[in-house]
Amino acid sequence: MKLQHYLGGLEGLPEPLNLEKRVFVEDWEKRIFGIHVAMMGLSNHLGSALPEYPIADVPTAFRDEWTWASLRTGAEGMNPFDYFKFRYYEKWLGGITQFFIDNGYVTEDEIAARAGEPWSAEGGDTAIDDQVIDYLRRGDSPRRDTAHPKFAVGDAVRIADVPAGDHTRLPGYLRDRIGTVTRIFEGDYGYFVHTGDGIGDPMPIYIVEFTPGELWGVRAEPGANTLYAELFEAYLQPAEEIQ
The missing domain is CATH 1.10.472.20 (Nitrile hydratase, beta subunit)
Incomplete structure (x- = not known):
């Protein structure tokens, strides 16, 4: 976990999060x-x-x-x-x-x-x-061109563990996990600003599927649960690549 957001899988929180349902409180x-x-x-x-x-x-x-x-x-x-x-x-x-x-x-x-x-x-x-x-x-x-993906649907990918910057779009709990590409969006998309962790210039965006066992290990709950994440290409590596 590099920044204080995307709390999935973070242990040691003192109590369950209280999610505010109102759009505007004041x-x-x-x-x-x-x-x-x-x-x-x-x-x-x-x-x-x-x-x-x-x-x-x-x-x-x-x-x-x-x-x-x-x-x-x-x-x-x-x-x-x-x-x-x-x-x-x-x-x-x-x-x-x-x-x-x-x-x-x-x-x-x-x-x-x-x-x-x-x-x-x-x-x-x-x-x-x-x-x-x-x-x-x-x-x-943010779309600038048709997609020029390095990966194809069905490819196994390892999520990078990039250095922390001032801002990231990579959830902490996905770092260094292995998933499967299930969709490639139609265009190359920019993020308007460079975050310091690889995104900013136009690039493909993927939907990657993760199994509970891959993410949570022995703590994964039983059942047909699957997690999907939309990720910039800069955050993906070939699954066999060693960091």
Whole structure:
């Protein structure tokens, strides 16, 4: 386990996880979701995404890249004790706040001075609103080409145990396990940012099947249980390859 997410198979947790069923627990969480969506809709990576947006012409002061990877990196970069203490959108708040501080949009002192003040909406530029709404309607696709896979359906693959970075899409419990390719997605897909563990540039994505015995060993529960994971090609190796 390299980062404090994907807890499958992790032993020693003090108690069962309490999964919150409500989408938003408090009203402010809706606002955080909206801020994230606006940042996604104004991210400068949209100029090269599909479809290509005229993002350089949008009159916004936000000129950075913000994707789901950015949000996840912020959450995973939290102190592990805080990560497990805070709720879902509290993690979002921490990651987004740190991003704005790190990139010079606001200072910690400015945030502290505004804490507790009532919030009110201010008039904005309609061109900015139009861009965000257009993004909500059309989204952006990470697909860049038809798939060029190294592996075929039916191949046995070993999952790499890559060095930890600031962010990963590889579940900790799959590292160094052997599975079978059951599907190859139709295109090569990028991740918009380079995570440091092999993903970022466009590459094939596979669905890999794992047996409970392979993942959990003698602790596997009996029955016809099978786990499927969607994995970037960078995380796959030939099963016979020795690490």
